[in-house]
Amino acid sequence: MTKQYEPPKQSWFGQIFDSLFVLALVYLSLMLPLLFKTKEAASAAAGAAAEVVKPTWESLQLSPVVQEQWEKLGYDAEKAAALINTRFDYTIDPTWLAITAVVLIGYFVFMLKVSDKEYREVIAEKFGK
Amino acid sequence: MSTTTGDKSQRISMLKVLNPFHIWALGVGIVLVGEFMGWNFSVAKGGAYGSLIACWVIGLLYTCVAMIDSEVTSTVAAAGGQYTQAKHIIGPLMAFNVGLYLVMAYTMLEAADALIVGDLMKSAAETFGHANLDTKPFVVLTIAFLAWLNYRGVFTTLTLNFVITFVAFIAILVLFLAVEPANPGAVLKHKELLTDLPYGWIGVVASLQFGMWYYLGIEGTCQAAEEVRSAGRAIPLGTMGGMMTLLVAASLTWYICAGLMPWQYLGQAVTPLYDAGTLVGSTKLQLLLFVATAFAAIASANGCINDASRAWFSLGRDRYMPVFFGAIHPKYRTPYRSIIFLVPIAVSFAFTGLLDQVITFSILSGLLGYTFMSINVVKFRKMWPLGSIHRGYIHPFHPIPAITLLILCSATYFATFLGYGNSLLSILAFYILASIWFSVRRYKFVKRADQFTMPWPRPKGY
Structure with missing residues (x-):
């Protein structure tokens, strides 16, 4: 049987520090995308400012049934137009897509490689070399 | 499986009191809130038909998850679910990451659920003429009450989940009958x-991405593996039964x-099923949908507290996180320190004002976990081929579900x-930094x- 690894005993301060460290990392990653969102919101606001024509039910060209359902939901033509005219932009930036793919695949490869090395230590201690 | 109370060596185990109905209540309870809100953001992304296709495609993803999970969990029956599986099949760093996926996915979902309860209270107050109700006390109260329930014992916690989840599911069936599905054009x-497709x-x-809301969290059934009377029977029955319930509920909700x-x-509605109840024009139906939405959110938060605390407890028990959290209450047999520790964290997530970011973190953590499962089951079958160890359940068509997943x-x-x-x-970036930190400091x-506790032979290839 392989010699058993005896881990050090962690102090109370160390335990508290480690718990808080992980939490700090979580909050940081929650906040990070906000930096990008501020820029996106500014450009969206500039685009919205250009559209000033007041819509009507006729200009929205909805069928009577669809218009009735909007009205049942408490919407007038102006409020409905704000939702109807909102469009997502699915333009793909190949560079960002490639970076994201590399980071994602790299993360799993790194994790599997390191895990395998650690797992061999576990198996060696448990079953012997 | 027994465990220790933190750093002391007294052996205390969790109580084995749960049956397949509790497993169903845990899985469906966490997820059903997704039918009441959240799934509909997929409509904004791809239109109504796009959302229906997403519902079925993601339904296939989760069917693969449920099949794979049922086999591995019925064999590795211990708290921590997928975390414990990773520890036995892939290795410590993967297990640490999977543990974090579970804690983050469930704690953040719990925060979102509590916010929903607060918003519902605000809407109800407005209906009765009390505008601008502060939702914060309701958010804190929801999390605190459910944490207390979890602290006191798993049987009562999941029995409550069974009752309120069942009521919420029945509400969807009642609404379906009320819209006269046999008479197209009358109401629908x-x-x-x-x-x-727009x-x-x-x-x-x-x-x-938002199609995941139809089913997100069903894999949480595995967290109760250590507390069921028969893991080989209860986990597959509860999980697959839960998946069938969710497929029915998701299809009806979309329709x-x-x-x-x-x-x-x-595509942007906050409470689409409640809105549907309102459009039908029946006050009783509206009230039923209001109660059902609240019940679904509470059941989800309740299940999330149960699952997040078990995952955090398991990380502590194995020293992946501070050993202090690896304690079981001597009387109630629950991971009480983990339950209490996660209360202020869930509250703080709820009050960040970053709901979409918190929800995305939760969904992505779940998705990373499902990616792990596809790798995990292939290794599991390779390291311990069929017949080499006792499996509570063997999923069919391997490796097709893993590849599909x-x-x-x-x-x-x-x-x-x-x-x-x-x-x-x-x-x-968070998971990469956490992984480096684990390798450098925590390992x-x-x-x-101690990372290998199952009574199995040496794995092939090691």
């Missing part, structure tokens, strides 16, 4: 409201809402890239041989 206006097929792919609301409204996970990452590319990178506190 599918013919007029349904449109072509963004084409790229929109359908984009809608996969009702797509036939009552224009897709542009539905990996392909569908990749498509959902791409969908997330289309809508939340920055968040995807930011969340990956030295881990007892190597």
Whole structure:
């Protein structure tokens, strides 16, 4: 049987520090995308400012049934137009897509490689070399 | 399986009191809130038909998850679920990451659920003429009450979940009957409201991200593996039964809402099923949907507290996180320190004001976990082929479910890239930094041989 690894005993301060460290990392990653969102919101606001024509039910060209359902939901033509005219932009930036793919695949490869090395230590201690 | 009370050596085990109905209540309880709200954001991404396709495609992803999970969990029956599986099959760093996926996914979902309860209270107060009700006390109260319930024992916690989840599911069935499905055009206006795909097929792919809301969290059934009377029977029965319930609930929810609301409204609605109840014009139905929405949110938060605390407890028990959290209450037999520790964290997530970011973190953590499962089951079958160890359940058609799962996970990452590319990178950065930190700092506190506790022979290839 392989010699058993005896881990050090962690102090109370160390335990508290480690718990808080992980939490700090979580909050940081929650906040990070906000930096990008501020820029996106500014450009969206500039685009919205250009559209000033007041819509009507006729200009929205909805069928009577669809218009009735909007009205049942408490919407007038102006409020409905704000939702109807909102469009997502699915333009793909190949560079960002490639970076994201590399980071994602790299993360799993790194994790599997390191895990395998650690797992061999576990198996060696448990079953012997 | 027994465990220790933190750093003391007294052996105390969790109580084995749960049956398949509790497992169903845990899984469906966490997820059903997704039918009451959240799923409909997939309509905004790809239109009503895009959302329906996402519902079925993601349903296939979760069927693969349920099949794979049922086999591995019925064999590795211990608290921590997928975390414990990773520890026995892939290795400590993977296990640490899987543990974090579970804690983050469930704690953040719990925060979102509590916010929903607060918003519902505000809406109810407005209906009775009390505008601008502060939702914060309701958020704190919901989390605190459910944490107390979890602290006192798993049997009562999940029995309550069974009752309120059942009521919420019945409410969907009642609403379905109320919209006269046999009489198209009378209440439901599918013919007029349904449109072509507004963004084409790229929109359908984009809608996969929020399609996960139809089922997100069903894999949480595995967290109760250590507390069921028979893991080999209860986990597969409860999980697969839960998946069938969710497939029915998701299809009915889409059918009702797509036939009552224009897709542009539905894609941004906060409580679409409640809105559907309102459009039918019955006060009783409206009240039922209000109660059911609240019950679904409470059941989800309740299940999330149960699962997040078990995962955090398991990380502590194995010293992946501070050993202080690896304690079981001597009287109630629950992971009480983990339950209490996660209360202020859930509250703080709820009050960040970053709900969409918190929800994306939760969904992505789940998705990373599903990617792990596809790799895990292939290794599991390779290291311990059929017949070499006792399995409570053997899933059919291996490796087709694993390959399908990996392909569908990749498509959902791409969908997330289309809508939340920055968040995807930011969340990956968190897990990469956490992994480096674990390897450099935490791994030295881990007892190597203790990471393998199953009575199995040496794995092939090691």
